[in-house]
Amino acid sequence: MTPTPLATARDPFEVIAAPGGVELHLQRTDKYKSVLLLWVVEAPLDERRAARALLPDLLTRGTARSPGLAAMAARCEELYAMDLLAEVSAHGRLQLLRFGFEAVADRYSGGRPLFMEAADLLAEVLHEPPLPGGRLRADFLEQERTNLVHAIAAMADDKALYSYRRLVETMHAGTPFALHPWGTVEQAAALDEPAVRAAWDEVRDELPVRLMIVGDVSREQALDACARLLAGTRHAPHAPAQLAPALPERPLRHVREVQPLAQSKLVMGFRVQPELLPGAAAPLFGLVFGGDSHSRLFKRVREAESLAYGCSAGVSIESATAVVQAGVDAVNAPRTQELVLDELRRLAEHGVREDELALSRRAQLRRLDNLKDSPRAACAFRLGALMSGRPHVLEEARERVQRVTPEQVAAVAAGCEADTVFLLEGKLP
């Protein structure tokens, strides 16, 4: 991406190559009563991901000046309920660490510089944890490690999420796409101070960073906040976006697990030919197939046959896959699978109707236009697009959606191959 310094009618963000290697994206607007700031660190999804995943909770647990949860929360409350953000997620091959805040705009604080006070608190979080004896606090580290182990294990409590994860781990085994950004229970349980310290060093002073700010903030304030968040550190440039890999051709695999549940979860994974992913045809295929209430699967599996409360489909551009999910009675899983495969075949062989493509196009355009009213959603879209090498300017993304033809959507359907079916079979004792 070539940085463009000024916002335009097409792109409300200014992009500034800030000191320290930080790429600053600033949308200056007084439309909102709050200001959003996100400090986004990009790391590879590798064996060190659990150590990095510990950092958001560990660093927001306390700073040298406010060394404890209560002191940290009290400072946020004093800053008019500043929302301190710290989370870990994945995007394709990348692990993302987002630190940031949402705070009431300065014009509502009676002259108090809330934005800078909030930036100072975030800078403390990033750079000034309590370091008794020059080491991260042992009690904090031990507890957050235990909490991370619990959080990873508790993902299995959400049966839809668990089933989705089992499918993804099976489909992408041996690649970064199979990895959860929190790491495994074993990796988390094995974390020690040197490993977490090394992850902290890497996050604060090495890995690529994007800073995104939306709100009533001047360019000077934004750069000042950036300098405080950098605290003299320097970050590497962003790696270019990578194309999605092709999964190997192989026979359809069935994986089944039984648990004492009232409802079974059927998850079907499809390989999508990577050359079909550029452009906007793949997301529109997802909407036609199972992404909205007008979609084929919603109409047939839910409305026509009453087999499920929800039956949805989505395409992952980053991993070149499509996934269908449904909650059904175990006895109806084969019929649901049959319907899904039949609708995919019909889309590939007979194409998409103009009316259903029009509905999907409007739904996709509405989703894009809604970003204009939501700072968090606008930043998430922009970040995702930048990392995937897709248009990050809303208007360009809209134009791509407008250009999609029925033939292109049918081609995506024809380029989908069933790869893996995971059934979490519910069987009550």
Next chain:
Amino acid sequence: MKLTPVPNALGETILAGTAGSGLRVFVNPRPRYAHTFAAFGPNFGSVDRVASANGQPIPEGLAHFLEHKLFEDSAGDVSDRFAALGASTNAMTGFCGTTYIVSTIEQPGACLDLLLDFVQDPWFTEALVAKEQGIIAQEIRMYDDDPDWRVFFGLMGCLYEKHPARDNIAGTVESIAEIDAATLRRCYDLFYHPRNMVLAVSGALSPDDVAAIVEADQSGRPADALPPHERSLTDEPRTRRAPRFELALPVARPRLLLGIKETVLGGDGLTVSRRELATRILLDILFGPSSAAFEELYADGLIDETFGVSHAAEASFGFSTLGGDTDDPERLQARLLEVFERARQQGLDRAAFARIRNKILGGLLRSLDSPETVASALLSDAFRGVPPFAALDLVEAITLEDLSRRLAEHVREDAIAAAIVRPTP
């Protein structure tokens, strides 16, 4: 219909009016926003199991069933027509209300018109009811596997003996099997009438356009002869029904949800809102992230980031909940109760009270950035009968002494119950 400005403590532009039919309308214009969000619905939720108009019993799960069924009329699936207008639509049923929403950028006027039409022009056939029974049964089974849902309704079953708040909002597979088209029609007529409904619009659509669309819609409908639905107090005992509920599910760790049944009931909307806010502030002071108790329990490994507290208040029922994942539910329960006892003996932290008030002010200001949040708040405030954003004035009027009184009257041993979900052996 004339829309007039409603003064409010946040200085937000809010206009309100009442159509000739009796339908109340609230508009929050936002000319700089691209989209418009509208929320429309009746003051009718899952706890309404007797119609105040004629005393008729309402089957369990009916409000939720109606919510599902209105999306299909004689012309087919209503969602398709919203999609053709470039809009998205949804609905939700709660204890005390049903809300139908639409969010759109294109053609907001046509979307509002369609919203008013589909909610007020139902279409019930036995075939469509039978189809929906299968879909809702799957929704119920989905909730049956949700540990948070199960622990919550397990707790409600401990707190309440007779009040319908103890029942699952969607009903049971058995209760919905008994619902037919005639029952839906009968209940629809009792609750879905203009004087029992509210429309709230926030976003790009102008107040003049909203008024014109509502007027055109309502003028073509028969005059509303029914009064708004009123919830009366039940003969529910003041004490909890049972002290404990336990269930085994395939989960990684146990979870505890401690509940406190509200025993101070009744009063007008402002009274209920004041009670609700005071209790929330009290719980935030005692157990919120900045409290000493939260820090101690976290440091002792008894709670983690899943821990939370909440309070819900209505005139006819109310409850507080505290809990989350924990390895030792019994020990956590004992420690939570100790915190209440300590507060009774030592009093409440005045500095924390000031901070929590700041927090509420900041949260209210930030919530104004979301048309969805504003329209939903306007709707629930109207159902409760309080002015928009009354919370701000109410919070400023609450004193530390009010909170101490709340602690004494709300937290009583015989009103407390615990629900626990443990991992399947």
